[in-house]
Every structure is written in structure tokens, then in C-alpha cells.
Amino acid sequence: MSTQSSVLSSLRPMSLCVDAAGAIVSVGPTTRKVLGDIVGTPLFDMLDVSRPKGIGTLSALRAQSGAKLHVRARSAPETPMVAQIAMDEAGGMVIDFGFGIGVAEAVRRHGLTAADFSATDLTLEILFLIEAQQAAMAASRKLNRRLHVARLAAETEATTDGLTGLANRRAADLALRTLEAGETPFSLVHVDLDFFKQVNDRFGHRAGDIVLQDVARDLTEAVRPGDLAARIGGDEFLLVFPGLADADQLIRLCERLIGRIERERRMNDRIYAISASAGIALWHGGSDVSTEDLMGQADRALYASKAAGRGRVILAEPRCQPPPDVSPKAPGNFADGS
The missing domain is CATH 3.30.70.270 (Reverse transcriptase/Diguanylate cyclase domain)
Structure with missing residues (x-):
């Protein structure tokens, strides 16, 4: 791996590099964890662009440089991703991936940890906030259920004869x-x-x-x-x-x-x-x-x-x-x- 690829993998662990002919030449560690060992694979044998529609060639893909794409890898079709492309001097490109709104499911499905994201990536902080909110909502629902049960019990007691169990x-x-x-x-x-x-x-x-x-x-x-x-x-x-x-x-x-x-x-x-x-x-x-x-x-x-x-x-x-x-x-x- 070149020094440039090593630096890229460290800073953007969910990236991959493609040469001018469209072959994948290097893969970031998180990309490899999600998509497998795809070095040497032609890009369009591995990747489908779902939005915008009609992107199936390198020239069409290069025209989207800097734009946000919605993609799906054939080796992990259950994990939709977003991507952004940057061109290099040799006519190749760097593709940086993210999980978008499906990040929580992707983290669970692929067993990702803090080490799989760059230090500046806010993904885990967002996940923490989501989990904290879910925990708070679960606690709130549990409390509401307890209050509902207690209210029903109090209403039942208030309208029930204690000796016979009949209505009062x-x-x-x-x-x-x-x-x-x-x-x-x-x-x-x-x-x-x-x-x-x-x-x-x-x-x-x-x-x-x-x-x-x-x-x-x-x-x-x-x-x-x-x-x-x-x-x-x-x-x-x-x-x-x-x-x-x-x-x-x-x-x-x-x-x-x-x-x-x-x-x-x-x-x-x-x-x-x-x-x-x-x-x-x-x-x-x-x-x-x-x-x-x-x-x-x-x-x-x-x-x-x-x-x-x-x-x-x-x-x-x-x-x-x-x-x-x-x-x-x-x-x-x-x-x-x-």
C-alpha cells in the first residue's frame, strides 16, 4: 500500500481507491470489513448506483464528482450506503462511503466499533445519542405502563366490593x-x-x-x-x-x-x-x-x-x-x- 493510500485509510477508513481503468486498487479497513477483500475487482462488478439513475460507466461516474450518491455493494446488498467521489491526478478516483440513516443497523450487522471510524467522525456520538434516546423512551414507556396498570388497579379497587369481588x-x-x-x-x-x-x-x-x-x-x-x-x-x-x-x-x-x-x-x-x-x-x-x-x-x-x-x-x-x-x-x- 502506498503512503498516500495508507494516509487515506487512516483518515477515511470507509474509502476505496480506483485506478483510471476502473479497477479497485486499495480499500480502507472499514470498507474491507463491510464489503470484503475486493481489491482488483472492477468497480462496476462490485457497486451499483441507485441514485442518480443511469450511472453505469466510469465517465458517468466521474461526472458526479463531489455529488452525493446512493449506492449498494453486491457483496453486502443488505447495507445501503451513500458515497462521494473525488478525482486524482492520474485519472483515478477516491470513493468515500457512509451509512446514512442506516448507520445503526450497519453497525450492528457488521460488528463495527469506534476503531472502525475516523476520529473526527461523529457517527458513534450520534449512535450514542440515539441509544440514549431509545433507552429514555423505553424507560418512559415502562413507567407509563406501570402508571396505567396502577391507575386501572386503583379504578378497579374504587368500584369493587372488597369482600365479594362484585361491583360496589x-x-x-x-x-x-x-x-x-x-x-x-x-x-x-x-x-x-x-x-x-x-x-x-x-x-x-x-x-x-x-x-x-x-x-x-x-x-x-x-x-x-x-x-x-x-x-x-x-x-x-x-x-x-x-x-x-x-x-x-x-x-x-x-x-x-x-x-x-x-x-x-x-x-x-x-x-x-x-x-x-x-x-x-x-x-x-x-x-x-x-x-x-x-x-x-x-x-x-x-x-x-x-x-x-x-x-x-x-x-x-x-x-x-x-x-x-x-x-x-x-x-x-x-x-x-x-
Whole structure:
């Protein structure tokens, strides 16, 4: 290698020299690392000029001296490069390469380090800034995800009953306000447990909590995806059914639910039974709905079902009110188990 080529390779390690006939006569160390040992190869057997178009001869290439070219080497087609040409006194040329916007990928693909660039080349500093920015953005995205998860957890906690896992009164109020703003039919079912106080008095509050959790599972299984099951008081629950205002269907659902709640249970070798009463209020759609009025209707229907004997459901419509001579159900069935 001549002294001139040695100096060029030191100052511009991504360069190569071409003689007047178009053969590659020397290659800088970084060029060799990327393109391989191409000394002696005719330039146009190794290099394609993609922009400007139509450059396929030495005379056309010489005419671009000092201009920026977009090139691709056939030995490394996955690494697009930019190039600049300078003519020498003997009719040959020096071509200096760069990676342009693909520098980060080229550095990774070819395993380049600081030693592969000239001391005045800002490539590595730019890469450092890019990586620092990417690291900062990754940290920011991670923090945002954590904040999003924390916010969702806080929102879930704020609208969830801690004992049963059902929605709480706040969640029920939010759901009802949303329905109130629309015109879609919906229904409310107010459910209250019968004889629950006897469970607390006889077996303790921990037993009462277990009963509430068990009933919550019954309610969850009774509703559809998109419906709401909420605990709104000690042993009071609210079911909200968007898009459903079919009285017969709701009555059948409540009867099945009450039957499930009334199944025999065992606590500390004692058999006991609870029941539930329910009141239904319907909205058939349209404007000017008042969920407060509907809640009042469901409450009155619930109290009517308790007054009529408990363990039953009543629809908040005159045609569905029970006859006055309905005999009440027996109170909670407690007996020692054997």
C-alpha cells in the first residue's frame, strides 16, 4: 500500500481507491470489513448506483464528482450506503462511503466499533445519542405502563366490593348514570337476603362473610357478560341488565337464582338455609328515564316480596303484584346436622 493510500485509510477508513481503468486498487479497513477483500475487482462488478439513475460507466461516474450518491455493494446488498467521489491526478478516483440513516443497523450487522471510524467522525456520538434516546423512551414507556396498570388497579379497587369481588355501589351508580343518558331498554333487580341476620347471630360474622361470598358467586353466574352484579349494602345486591326489559325472562331468572340461594348449606356441623327476595323494575326505552325512580320501584317491589312471604320475586307493575292472602314462607331453616 502506498503512503498516500495508507494516509487515506487512516483518515477515511470507509474509502476505496480506483485506478483510471476502473479497477479497485486499495480499500480502507472499514470498507474491507463491510464489503470484503475486493481489491482488483472492477468497480462496476462490485457497486451499483441507485441514485442518480443511469450511472453505469466510469465517465458517468466521474461526472458526479463531489455529488452525493446512493449506492449498494453486491457483496453486502443488505447495507445501503451513500458515497462521494473525488478525482486524482492520474485519472483515478477516491470513493468515500457512509451509512446514512442506516448507520445503526450497519453497525450492528457488521460488528463495527469506534476503531472502525475516523476520529473526527461523529457517527458513534450520534449512535450514542440515539441509544440514549431509545433507552429514555423505553424507560418512559415502562413507567407509563406501570402508571396505567396502577391507575386501572386503583379504578378497579374504587368500584369493587372488597369482600365479594362484585361491583360496589359506586360502580352501580356509574352504570345507571350511563344507562340514564341513553335510550336503550334496561332493567334493575334489587335482591335482599332473607334470614341472613340469623346466620350472623348464630355462627358469627365470619360465617356471614362466607355466605355473602357464596351468594356473590351465584349472582355472577346468573348474569350475562355486560350485565352488572353489585353489592350495594350489607346483604343487599343489585343486578343491572342493559338491553333487557322482558318481564317474564327476568322473573324466571330471579326464580332460578332464589332457588339456588335457598339450597341447603352446612356451617360447623349445622345445617342452615337462607333465602332471598327480589324486586324488578323495567325501562322499555325512550327518553326521560330516571334511574332514581326505577330504583324506588325496585325497592318497593322488593319490600312487597318480603311482605308477601319472602323467598320470591315481584315485578314493579300492578299486574304482577301478589294477592293479599299469600302466606309467608317459614323463617330460616336451622337444624343440627348429624
